Amino acid sequence: MPFKLFDVDKEIPEREKHIYVKDEHNCEIDCNKSTIPGCMTERGCALAGGKGVITGAIKDVIGLVHSPVGCQYYTTGTKRYPSQPQLPNGKTFPIDNFNLKYSFGTDLKEANIVFGGTRKLKEAIIEANKDYPFASAIYVNSTCTTGLIGDDVDAVCKEMTEELGKDVVAFNTPGFSGVSQSKGHHITNDAVFDRLVGTKEPPKTTEYDICLIGEYNIDGDLWVIEKYLTEMGLNILSRFSGDASHGELCWMHRSKLNLVRCQRSATYIADLIEERYDVPYKKVDFFSTDYCSDNLRMLGRHFGLEEEAEAVIEKYHGEVKEELEWYKEQLTGKKVYIFSGGPKSWHLSIPLEKELGLDIIAVASQFEHSDGYDKMKARVKDGTTILDDPNSLELEELILTNKPDLILAGIKEKYLVYKYGIPAIQIHSYENGPYIGYEGFLNLAKDIYNNINAPVWKLLEFGSE
């Protein structure tokens, strides 16, 4: 049977179609569907996908959550999204890591629920702008509460844009929209496109302008790619949205080529820009040395910068080659389960096997769609378990039956995995990243090695040698 019903799922047999053990049948995995209530899912909400993943990375905007205090609290400084204060116009934003340091919220109370929260929202926008007048724009996220009470956040933002003379943008991300964070990505892509793209012109343009879409600078990832691309002669005109400034989002249409890095959360906007502005896009992958070299070469060919690309590859691949080979020798045959939020399962499956010798026994994703699962299926060997939206109990069963040597997952799963004696690495926000590019892949190899070989795992038995 290609589909697999876990023992822990016998009371929820619907789960069977979400778990496929790869074979020659190439079965269609059930995905992007509502989660079974009470099944201990790891999924989040649209606000997490919108503000948490995308807009929370932008360094010069006031991010305001229109909600009771919790939704704001939980989206304050949580993602590992560092930013630098330099702006594209040559100026420096007065506060570094503004996106990590400050969050803004309307702190709605009972009376606001009864009488509406729009007046409080306006006051909050005006006050936030007064405290940080240098912020380039104000982004307002609506939530479950303001969605249900029917506050017209779009109208308030429109009014405030005129009053303040700067962009005040509504992102309608009530937590109950869609089945997972993924809906929040989509809503945010659409809002940025509808409201911002095409509204500003960049300070200057070149023939080598690119826009890096779906790269959020987790633990400095973006800075690694940016270094390679800049050194080979490309100019990053816009970033969506790691270490980005508000202005960059507004002139994405002037890019010569859009690169889509996280293809789950940001292909939407690349499609929209291509459709309206004829800017082509390419899906790119910089995880691991092979993918990184392939994609740099592809860009070299596209822009006629082949030699420059080769020079970058030689320099940076050269720096890590030997060490990676050593890690491969140490890690060969170790069994790994990758449980990513979105696409990292298929980004990493082949590189971990080919370049580090690991044995991928299972891959999973919280919120991938069928195109992502097609890639996942294509990039694992027969016998690998592929899971959509796995829950805690399935994770436990997988650990106890398949006995992986390491799990790549999020912070919510990591400590659970530990309790069963297995090491785990945070793959959403990383342990000691960045993990992208050549040096990033070496960091990942080091973390994998250090986790698997941490002496603690051999001391679990009393009196063990």
Add this chain to the structure above:
Amino acid sequence: MSVNVCKRDRQVIIDPLVTCMPMGAMWAVLGINHGIPLVQGSQGCSTFVRYHLARHFREPIEIAVSSFHESTAVFGGGKNLNISLKTIIQRQNPELIGVVTTCSSEIIGDDVYGFVDSNKQELKDLGCDGTEIIPINTPSFAGSHFTGYDRAIDALIKNLSTVNENIENDNEKINIIPGLLNPGDVNEIKHILDTMYVPYTMLTDISETFNSPLNPKKQEDPYFGKGGTAVDEIKNISSSKGTVSIAKYAKTGAETLEQTHKVPAVTDNLPPIGIKGTDEFLKTVNKLTGYDTIDTLMTERGLTLDLMADVSARYLAGRKLVIFGDPTLVTGLTSFVIELGMEVVMVTTGSDEKTFPTDIESISKHQSIDVITEGDLKVVEDYVKDKDNEVELILGSSEARFINYDTGIPLVRFGFPVYDRVGYHSQPIVGYRGAKRVAEMITNEILAKYYEKKHWKLQQ
């Protein structure tokens, strides 16, 4: 001497110091042995809380959610709750499920009490009636995580405590409602009571569920954290000699028990932080139970005093500090740092705890303290960065780390959340030993920051 009370002068919150009611309720339910919180709401309402608790405790935090979507907003969450209860009980068989409501379920008008009742027969037919199901109303817009904790404890007490028809108060125990204390603090309270041979019921006990050992061979599957208060034990609390609520925000349950079962409630004392606070706690326990404060605890008291004599006049006298966080912990720490001879210039808490200003006033002695109510982190930042205030030390959570980086003013961490250092959840600040630890942490920060430049002062 006095306090100058003022309220945050903005509508907008900039970096909140409190979070939502559901989190407090989930915290309380996770202190039950084999207890599972079920969030009646959107997935973010459980996922975000799990993230925040996991990064503070570095432990698994298992919370269920009934996964609201657009259709739920239209048709209500009855079906979601029904499926959730069946799924959880059949797969995990917990002793107790706390149904934690959210903004969305409350706004759409879900009647969780009605839902739970109407599910009872079906659960019985399925053989799933061995799990206690406790609805807890926690719409975030009606309070903070402190209120949510209070409501959860009250709901547990109301639903579980049975009428004791025998003799009044006959089980020799006292009930302790610890509030949102860390495992290290709950353990310290247990240590004090154990040392006095006082039997107790902790309402509820997160000391192990949020701090459990790594021992795969003994790990249950499906996962439950070790420990927690047994449901059966809670059923017996109406026979206790008294209930002590450490935190004022968590006293409703104690009052309920006093009204319904005549169990005396002690809810307005100083928390057991610092010398006076701990003395008071021991006296309360002694009064309720008749058990003496024995020598072991007096030795601990003496060791703390010994350290205070060593450091307070020489290093700490008159040093100015601000304290922010949980109103109970801020009150207790204010009392203790005054005992250390330091000068508290400003305190703030994100909640609207009504008695907070007067509590601070009653312990302010000769000092004049600025009390900012319903504060946020921006209030702390502005105060600390105002050079006229001459702040030399910050006591607070990891949230103030950027203020510390920007100003160089030392930050001594306590409370929740502390995610950028380790050990803070497992070590106490309460009790005599907790006081000693706080005094050591404060002194070491002061020595590193203000003495190393003139290192010869540290020679002896």
